[in-house]
Amino acid sequence: MAQSDSQIYCFFQGEFVPLEEAKVGVMTHALNYGTGVFEGIRGYWNQEAQELFIFRLRDHYLRFLKNTAMMFITVPRTADELVDLTLELLRRDAFTTDTYIRPLAYKSSEQIGVSMEGVRDAFTLFAVPYGDYVPMDRPLTLGVSSWLRSDDNSIPGRAKVTGNYVNTALAKNEAVRNGYDEAVVLNRNGYVVEGSAENIFLVRDGVLITPSVADGILEGITRDTIIRLAQEELRIPTVERNVARTELYYSDEVFLTGTGAQVATVGSVDGRIVGDGKAGPITSSLQSLYFDIVKGRNPKYMDWLTPVGAGRGIRAAPAPIS
Ligand SMILES: Cc1ncc(COP(=O)(O)O)c(C=O)c1O
Incomplete structure (x- = not known):
């Protein structure tokens, strides 16, 4: 459902919640031992097309699933399902500006001890308006x-x-x-x-x-x-x-x-x-x-882009983070 307010959503514990409500406990395995795997994905707002294009979205999730497997973190979704979930999130967020998307899978049990055996896994996903990560107006x-x-x-x-x-x-x-x-x-x-x-x-x-x-x-x-x-x-x-x-x-x-x-x-x-x-x-x-x-x-390269498409609400662009 598209929103007309400025609420940013997070997919957390299996549902979409306001980003500020997505919190983990201080004993979380990943917080203590760094046992998480993440991706960084960009969406580009095209003003003429009134469309947010996500760059190589499926390729990011294919890499993500290889990385989570390496860390014995189970994400019970395919790359295509993760693509769909991301589009659902972005339709709720309804950004009309360049965007940064952050999936994160992590060892979520709250316990002492570094072994990953028997430790629960969790998946979370959020997106934020985002500008330049490094200065782009000079070398x-x-x-x-x-x-x-x-x-x-x-x-x-x-x-x-x-x-x-x-x-x-x-x-x-x-x-x-x-x-x-x-x-x-x-x-x-x-x-x-x-x-x-x-x-x-x-x-x-x-x-x-x-x-x-x-x-x-x-x-x-x-x-x-x-x-x-x-x-x-x-x-x-x-x-x-x-x-x-x-x-x-x-x-x-x-x-x-x-x-x-x-x-x-x-x-x-x-x-x-x-x-x-x-x-x-x-x-x-x-x-x-x-x-x-x-x-x-x-x-020629539209195959690399996933349009977020229908369901978008119109919302003023927040200032990009620089
Ligand atoms: C250490 C490191 N190297 C390289 C890259 C560039 O990778 P990509 O082009 O997939 O964003 C990143 C960014 O994610 C990174 O964190």
């Missing part, structure tokens, strides 16, 4: 973090587990305290992994390069999108390989990709200007392709 400044990415055999970064984000939080916080917009995280072998919540791409002599999936990255859906667009639209293949820290300084272009950061130009790394400090030609081409597609302006 970003990056600093290489002193915090190394946890090894795949310690805490697998690919799994999008809540506990992993301690590593991310330390890296991002250090970068911000040092005056940078974002962190670049290295792995134990000294190779570049990614940003705190973004994958990273370099352009050197017209070649697109990104760290490989064996380097400890999160296998980003935006990363996959960019690799496909570069190949399909620009005829530029992407080389997936180890990337040394100093290669960032020597690159012609560097950019970050992620649901939050979208496709963000990097202007400098550790105070060294990348290229001429502005978005280079390949970054710019990929940015315009990406934003046209996610906003529903490129008919």
